[in-house]
Amino acid sequence: MFEKVLMIVLIALTISIIAAIYRVVKGPSMPDRVIALDMIGINLVAAVAVISVLLKTYAFLEVILLIGILSFVGTIAFARFIERGVVIERNRDN
Amino acid sequence: METLMALLIGVLFTIGTYLVLTKSLLRIILGTAIIGHGVHLLILTMGGLKSGGPPLLGVDTLSFTDSLPQALILTAIVINFAVTSLFLVLAFRTYQVLGTDDLNKLRGSEDE
Amino acid sequence: MSWIHIMILLPFIYAILVPFLYKLYSHKLHTGWFVMPIPVIIFIYLLQYITPISSGEKIYTTLAWMPSLGINFTTNVDGLSLIFGLLITGIGALVILYSIYYMAKKREALHNFYIYLLLFMGAMLGLVFSDNIFVLYVFWEITSISSFLLIAYWYQRPKSRYGAQKSMLITIFGGLAMLAGFIMLSMMTGTNSVQEIISQMNDVTSGPLFVPAMLLTLLGAFTKSAQFPFSIWLPDAMEAPTPISAYLHSATMVKAGIYLVARFTPVFGGAVEWFWIVSVVGMITMIWGSFYAVKQTDLKALLAYSTISQLGLIMSLLGLGSASMAFGFTEESAMYTVATGAAMFHLINHATFKGSLFMVVGIIDYETGTRDIRRLGGLMTIMPISFTLSIIGGFAMAGLPPFNGFLSKEMFFTSVLRASELPIFSMETFGIMFPVIAWVASVFTFVYCMILIFRTFAGKHQPERLEKKAHEAPVGMLIPPIVLSSLVVIIFFFPNIIGQSLLKPSLAAILPGFTQDGAFEFITKIEAWHGFNTELFMTIGIVIFGTLLYLSHKKWSSVFYTLPEWFSLNSVYNAALEKSETVARGITNNYMTGFIRDYLVYIFAFFSIALLTCVWVLKGVSLDISNNAPISIYEVILVIGIVISALGVLFSKSRLTAIISVGALGYIIALLFVIFRAPDLALTQLIVETVTVALFLLCFYHLPEFKKEHSRVRFRITNLIISLGVGITVTLLALSAQGNKLFEPISSYFENSYELAGARNMVNAILVDFRGFDTLLEILVLSVAGLGVYTLIKLRKQGSGTNETE
Amino acid sequence: MSNLAVQLLINLTIATLWMFLNDTFDPVTFFSGYLVGLVILFSMRRFFSTSFYFIKIYAILKLVTIFTYELIQSSILVVRQIMKPKLDITPGIFKIQTELEGEWEVSLLALLLTLTPGSVVLEISQDGKEFTMHAMDIPISSDSVRKTKETFEKAIMEVTR
Amino acid sequence: MNATVIIEVSVSILFLLGVSFSLLSSFGLIRLPDVYTRSHASTKSATLGVLFTLLGAFLYFLLTDGYLSVRLLLGIFFVFLTAPVAGHMITRAAYLTNTQTDRLVFEDKEEEEKKTNSSASS
Amino acid sequence: MNNLVILPIIIPFISGMIMVVFRKNITLQKWLGVIALLSTGFVAMMLMHQIKSEGIQSIQVGGWQAPFGITVVADMFAALLLVAAFLVALACFVYSFFTIGNDKEKHYYYPFFLFLMTGVNGSFLTGDMFNLFVFFEVMLISSYVLITLGGSKGQLRESFKYVLINVISSFLFLVALAYLYGVTGTLNMAHLSLRVAEAGQDGLLTTIAILFLIVFSLKAALLLFFWLPGSYSAPPTAVAAIFSALLTKVGIYAIFRVFTLIFYHEPQITHVLIGIMGALTMILGAIGAIAYWDIRKILAYNVIVSVGLIVAGLAAFTYSGLLGSIYYLIHDIIIKGLIFLIGGTVIALTGTAKLKEFSGLIRNHPYLGWMFFISALSLAGIPPLSGFVGKIFITRGTFEAELFWLGAIGFMTSLMVLYSVMKIFMNGFWGETNMSIEMEKGSTKRVILPIAFLTVLTIALGFGAEGIHDYVSIAVEGLLDPSIYIEAVFGNNPIP
Amino acid sequence: MRPNDILLHSVTKIATFIILTFSIYLFFAGHHNPGGGFIGGLATASVVVLLFLAFDVETVKKYLPLDFQLMTALGVLLAVLTGVGSFFFDAPFLSQTFDYFELPIFGEVELATAVLFDIGVAMAVIGTAVTIILSISEAD
């Protein structure tokens, strides 16, 4: 039963991810896509947590934080890129 | 599962190859990325899939997944990453200097 | 190292000194004077062999070069090699003396001239004395190369380069063929020594490689000796300075082919193929050369064609002589050995008169500035000595008494007449051809000899058409031809001196089976007068018909122009060379398109076709899904996700979508790794994928938006077929490999990683310990990529580099 | 509170964190965590130009409670809006002012305001006094956000001052 | 009803709660009209969803194995800390580049004029 | 255990990294590089000596017994190639001192060069298939950087293709490795040899063998050479020279290793296929070589021809054939380096690679001219220069194996090779001198030194073929008898 | 006018500590759990990248004066030199060893030379990743 619930949760997360992918593909604007990507990352975090429970292992708990980190860094990079046209600035004052 | 994976790998190779055969620098590199994934999955599949827990001693008492292919894939992933980054930069420098991303316009001087 | 080796290597060693001598003394003394002693010394050294050799001694000496490979510098001094050795050094000395006057001292690169000459001389000596086939080949090629260099001595002239290239291509082609033949011989007999091959040949004559080896060896001989149709290089070789023409292209190098045929007669002789090929090719060459010699207006060209003709003559004699071996060395066969004797005799005679004639032509050229018969004439009174010399040489060549050519020509006729009566080799039917061809060719020979002598020296002197005011040549230049002409006469009167000392030992070498003295009895009886026999009538006929033809030359010479220009061998050669370049470029440009896509298509096509064929033919596929892991629904979802994202990349119209799809693909694969319980992989894949996508985005900020691929349907279908082929191949092989696990993987060993390496994470233990070497190199790859990216971006072309151009 | 103290605090935090990460609670792990923290702090030392304020446990707890309450409330609000068969929201932009000062206060407020559903901080003015906000539904949000802001401001000041 | 069942039920509830937030926010992502409103869905509901899910996993390991996973706690904290910043940054980027600003209602008329002018010109 | 075996890999590796550390100090880098190369060469020669007296040397890296760890094995074949590689690398390295330019020097040119050598040497020495892949990558990534170094238009255009093809071929390598591991469950070459022999080389294994052949052929430019002419014409001379001398050789080495040690059971399929591919390579290469009037192209197609010739000896798979191949391989490493250095120098002098645009160079550059002449002859296998021994024995091998067509093609194409390089000599060095020293764009000063060094080598290798015969024959015996190699890897240890 | 990055800056500072701690944990965890030099290194690199993103090149270089190319080289050198170290013990190249030591305060501690090797790997990875990202970002 518990495993069935976990499967349902996973499938729901997948649907959620697919919806986000739809937004990624559809856009229409860059920020739309980035927001959707961010959400994919967040859902992945959830998915990995569920999978860890499903597999009864701690081995993937690192993955959770890691996805969080990468998703954050990625979103910031995108935001910078959209805002300034560059990702890393040489000097903020000019 | 192995059969499914073999089919999946075939699909990845097909799509990757198709992309590699197109004209645009970006599509080509994306194609190589897809083939790369196919290759990594192939190594994993050839090692045998999911016959046990994670290759950590003490975590699970079940039998272990073949750990050697995993190590090989890790090395392959890193090398592939290194090559891809260089390749990417090469592509964009090529575009910058030659002013086109159309490979048909990047013909060599094979004909004099 | 024995003296003979030292003598052979002496020219090479001395060649190294020449540039220094040239640099130090060239302003005082002509470099030729330094070089001349070398052939003289060797000549004198070789003379001492005459006595032992003529008493039947065989002198072998070995110098180890590559003993493990069976390539040793073994020398064999016998009658055959000695004749050649003496010719090479004797005529060499005379040619160098002649060249001292002929080659202007101030002409630059004179040292090169003598280096090449010494190189050639050494190579030629090595060739004839070497008993090891591969060493023989080495020297053989050096003669080709030095000839190449000498022909192009005036490398600024396009014609010189053309001639040099032609001779090189043809002779080296032949050399390679010969080498192939030698390799076969070596394989058949297990030895590289000519003498040992001869002794073992009886066992392998029926082997499958016998005929190929023979044909290949002959190819070498024919190209070198300018036999038809390879003769075309020789006329163009006349671009070389005249001393060279006299030396290489008439007296010595071109005779290397003759030498080879003679040397290998004991190996191949007696076979019907050998007999027919050698004698017929020789005959054709003879008549072809004599016929075209008549056409020539350039004196040197005339001599070149005459040389071709004469070489053909000698070659055919060797072929005819080999018939004697077919009888298995009996009394009966001895009568055919006269052909071989004639060959060797004519070889010497030809060297003397042709050498002399070349030198005379050189003198004419030197004095008048032209060699064109149409501009020459009436030099008789101005250059009486030269005239006399040319009479001697020309008449000898025409086969008239009292000159040595008459003797060998008579022996030639004897040989063809006897051959026509041969009871074997189908000669009953075709034998009569030989005397007929021989006679016709001799008529033409007579004609061109007359042209050579009388068009130059008789008739009207036309000083206005000459570059210089003609007068007799300096004494030094005249001495060498005088020496040679004297020999022409002396040999006529005392033929048996060389008959006993040189010819007989050489025949013993060529036909080693004939040990009994009687076999070569004709040698002691070389004489001018045999009574009124067929041979004499043939000669008289030649003089009569030849004179008629010479006098009516203007009337019938149009016959040369009836054949269209393109029909000549030369135009075939030129067209082939030109065409080969066009065709080669056509072929290469056709597939080397410069489009990377085409190359990838070839590669992928080769990949799929080769492997699928292999799978099909070898039945490499055996599907066995019994040990498949079960499939869970979540895995199916992930797989579908992967396919969708991959298709997304394929069909996306914007680069961003494509990049994001590829990122999604990577992430789903990371999840797959999670499912397959590979946490390290999942972690790495996640980070790497992220960084990769970030790099994509960073770079493709600089790249343009996707353009619609305007490609033809055919193009797309090809792509589709190719990529499907690749996909199918990979899948098929994966399936069969999956069902075909032959062994237990070695990885169970790593399950002890905690005891072995103190690590609970097996993957990590493999990475840092068991296979830490891979990891070490992996970070090297990574670092190089990093530095490379840095370099690629920072280093821009700024006209940097001191020695590099775009 | 001196800069040094902040750093010490962070260091100890890291050391504790380290024990948790390693699932081992002994002096050795703590000490190694402390060393790790030292390394991190050393490498990051130049980023500490402004000082960190003493964290009062109580104030923090209070802040957390307030925040959780607001979060749940506004979540329900937003979920309702999304679930409505017909969307009748009026998204829009409004501005609010804050009396908070300093990097950490302003950041904390912005963070909390953004986390509560219905509103996002779009922009912070150069002086940090004015937030440009976006609201899901401007008629409802602009007022509720202003109220929430005030409670947050008070709670934050309790923590930081 | 033993302890395992209780644990499983409560964890299931947390998971289901979390995943419903996730689903909702993904519907929002599709349904909502512009980038700003969508950002509300992603930065808040989704964050909440993942927090519930992580909490569920945390509890599961804590209660079944007695394993207190700091990695999960740290994950929760990190997501909690960074999600709003990410949302802030990305909507700000949209706002500053005038993405879909013409649909916005402005309380401040001055601001509105500025935005509409620049978006019209851009 | 013999740590000497690892030194040819880690000396250039460490030296290169030290150069990166001292990246501003070019002088130090030059000296360090020369010292590193010299000591690598010294070690390689010591290895040759040791192998001769004590047999194949090996080391289990990390002390992990084969097949679990990575084994590095120096057999005579590898040692010979190491020495040859060292010689040509030294010449190219010194050549670049005078030609490469300050900009590239400052951008890690010398370290990249040494990393390339790390990859090359490692590929020769490794006894593990996956490790071979990794060494290939070390070599390739360095070559990617070296080929693009400078970033001129032509370089970028060609290097994109070069990188793409190699990326694809690396993937195929991994694919092949995956199948091989799937079927045999091991990566150690000696172990593979045992397992393949034990199981019998069935259809699937033969197919995998052919996949490996394709992979290595892409590297070796065996039939799949399309990428080569363009790529080798792009980089600076010293780089082009080291590429043409070594990179294809690594592929050839791998083909030899795999098809003598592991997949030697079905020669009538695999080796004949190698022979066919070799023949086509020779023909197409020779056709390409005579097609053009561009020095770079002529030389590049010549690289291709020799690949075909070398593998012909393997196709024959007899003692003579392999003996010839090894002789020719060593010869070819040196001569390709040499002729590319000269070709590059000529291009630098005249500012063009087009033969029709200059002539008569020999008047002002007699030494360069004659060295070109010698190398041209050597390239065509004209005796007594270094190519001829190899050619004789390769041909003999093909004849012994009754592959007469293969031997014949070898000879025909070597004539075409001669024609093609003599075209350069006759049209570039001979003819009217149309360019005075003042008009020249570069100079031969100093660069003549490394060129002369290699010229002397090709002459010495021709005359002194006997001098290395003992070594070569040991190498051949090793290739013909896998058990020697296996014994050296496993010793007395149990084999799983 | 430039927008105020105050929120980003302050959160980045906190996040940096978390990520750094996590990366070092990942690094050391690798021996027994998923992780290791490569992953730890990349995670650390992501911190550096985050700093570059949130601040700017000049600022980060001022506060974090590291030469990443040098770091790469030193990392690789460290890794390879641990391998060379085994020469001195007459062991094959790259022989790793580990042992359990009784230390005064720490009690029993496992010390493995593989950790040194892994530190080299991590340094190389950090150096390379940052070099690549910075190079590309600075391309014009």
Ligand code: NA
């Ligand atoms: Na006349």
Ligand code: NA
């Ligand atoms: Na020219």
